[in-house]
């Protein structure tokens with residue numbers, strides 16, 4: 137066992153906040169630096185041919201700043217190992233190549249993140265991978281979408297985007313495993329603070345660390361966290377062989393973000409609850425979609441598998457698309473923009489923005505829907521901003 141592994145095992149027994157701050161990096165033995173340096177180096181001096189100091193030979197294969205991030209993410213998701221990538225989609229593509237072959241089949245959510253759907257539909261399908269889709273909330277539909285023998289992965293998101301549908305991770309892991317498939321959970325919306333899929337039976341966790349993990353809207357990145365050594369071996373080989381790795385500065389920013397993940401997710405959840413309370417009683421709002429609401433169809437499952445319900449809220453307005461667009465335009469503190477999970481509140485119109493490409497398909501979202509990524513500003517200011525935008 138290496139020094140670093142011993143260190144991570146020690147932190148494995150500690151609480152989430154302690155792991156978020158310490159796991160993956162030991163203060164530098166020569167300088168004492170408490171935070172890992174940004175190792176902006178492509179290569180490493182060898183002490184004689186093959187004499188590697190600390191195991192590094194070339195930064196695609198390994199870089200100490202990236203190693204620190206990967207150790208931290210593995211500890212937070214309680215996985216065997218983590219791997220950091222240039223983006224969430226780069227992580228997804230690497231995972232598919234590592235675990236599937238042309239002719240294999242995967243099941244994806246019928247409301248998968250748009251980029252994930254495009255990856256499977258346009259890129260992996262051209263390579264020979266087949267896919268079917270099912271709503272993650274319907275266990276029988278997921279079971280029916282599996283092709284015995286051919287399905288290698290059951291791939292879910294929970295909560296999904298933008299309708300915040302909830303999938304039962306434990307039950308879906310059993311369904312996947314019964315069919316000889318693995319369960320992959322895209323944990324981007326919940327983050328490891330709110331939900332740890334590997335502890336519920338999932339085999340692989342996918343992150344767009346661009347969102348809550350990074351948390352400051354200043355870096356694009358992705359990650360895979362795996363449950364066992366055999367999958368780790370395959371993913372590690374493909375990370376190096378395909379090369380879509382996180383650069384050292386991106387890894388550093390993401391690690392810096394993760395240190396405050398627990399605090400941020402608590403405040404995101406507090407503020408979302410305040411916003412939900414305001415929207416539910418507003419006469420211009422016809423429906424509020426939030427897994428924390430008892431009337432949300434996934435509430436019971438979410439309450440079981442999530443620590444809290446997070447910062448994403450969707451709602452529908454009485455005045456149809458015109459009002460939904462006007463609310464997006466009039467909001468001031470809620471910045472009009474795509475993406476999510478940063479400290480600043482964002483507002484968007486899924487029908488015209490993030491989900492414009494699925495118009496006319498089964499994935500089409502209601503035109504009167506507005507999606508919020510509730511940030512960590514003063515809750516009263518957020519409520520006042522939405523009140524003004526709705527009054528207009």
Ligand SMILES: *Cc1c(COP(=O)(O)O)cnc(C)c1O
Pocket residue numbers: 223224225226249251252293297322324325343344345346347356357358
């Ligand atoms: C953003 C996102 C992705 C894609 O990640 P990128 O970092 O943009 O490549 C995948 N899944 C979900 C749920 C996302 O929100």
